[in-house]
Amino acid sequence: MGAVMRILRYLKVTPGNGLMFFKYGHTYVEGYTDADWACSITDRCSTSGYFIFVGCNLVTWRSKKQKVVSRSSVEAKYHGMAQGTCELLWLRKLLGDLRCVPQKPMNLYCDNKAVIAIAHNPVQHDRTKHEEVDRHFIKEKVDTEIVSFSIYII
Template sequence: MIITGDDEEEIENLKKSLFQEFEMKDLGAMKYFLGIEILRSKNGIFLRQKKYVLDLLAETGLLECKPAETPIILNHGLKIEEGGKLADRGRYQRLVGKLIYLAHTRPDIAYAVGVVSQFMHQPQENHMEAALRIVRYLKGTAGYGVLLEKKEHLEIDGYTDADWASNPNDRRSTAGYFTFLGGNLVTWRSKKQKVVALSSAEAEFRGVKSGITEILWLRRLLSEIGFPPTQGSRLYCDNKAAISISENPLADILTKAVNIKFFKEVLGKLNIGDAVAQLEGECQEGKYCRR
């Protein structure tokens, strides 16, 4: 159990109450919890899973392997090959499951882990090789983690990106984001989009939507715990088409295909009257309309 707070007296009272009801031991300041190491210094708190990585290397027999420079190769093109040789399903699922947990402190492997986790139901040998490459990358970066520093501000910034039509099987795009709170990396995600984007701009817009959603959640969370944001948040995107369209209100014609697809998604589930009413409400909330 982790007990945290800024009222030391209240913390002591809580621990005394717990000791009276349960057989417990106070281990002091947290140093290791569920495979995550917590290291403290004058610079801040550093979270890593070095022991977890070393145990994973020993389990896979790669302690003496040559480290890989990147967690996944460029333009990997991983997919389910027709007639491809199958890998050990149980071993693959256990390995990928551990990599997913490791991504809690390793944002640098989030994309690669997201790719290999798509083949859990039918892993093939090339998928196993990709998963083991991640492990070999970890060999040279076992000490990596996340540093949380004390800052004088609580500004929220985010970055988004999308890999358009990157999946060879269904041509769906992969989008990701990561957000900073007070200059510290706090959340990140890489996930395949639910629908097929007709253009890179559409894929980027969908990625931006996920980033905005995360920023809004963080702002509301800060407000609920008594630290309401006093400044606006910034979201960065590197797609020139998406930036150009967002800066030019007259460019709506370029996103007509996106708008039509949104209408089709809703009309497929509702009758026309209900669909129009729902779209009007969601446009007011900024869900479907860009402005």
């Protein structure tokens, strides 16, 4: 609520500025996620981030230092993907309250093929046992076709 009040105060004191949203004729929900591995020199925690579009309009974004130290870049990106998936689910619920539920699975793009492979095939036990909760959470959302994952190349 504090963040909302801050935004409203900003909009009140800057009447010439504002947030522009354009109508594109669709409400496809797409997200992009990325993470860097062990970037913090002091504790080697990774930083992950995501941003999400609804109908080509940027509606939410976040960058956050992860609480755990990842053992590989795939694990760091997988934690970031789990955070992006949570945000997509929150946005789906919000759109449902507005009676505008997405008709097709929401896309979440990642730039790592191994992360996408783990999301679609969680049987790789030796590689993923230390990230088991995220793995089951993401697999459940893929199986119910709420979220789909794709790769993007920069």
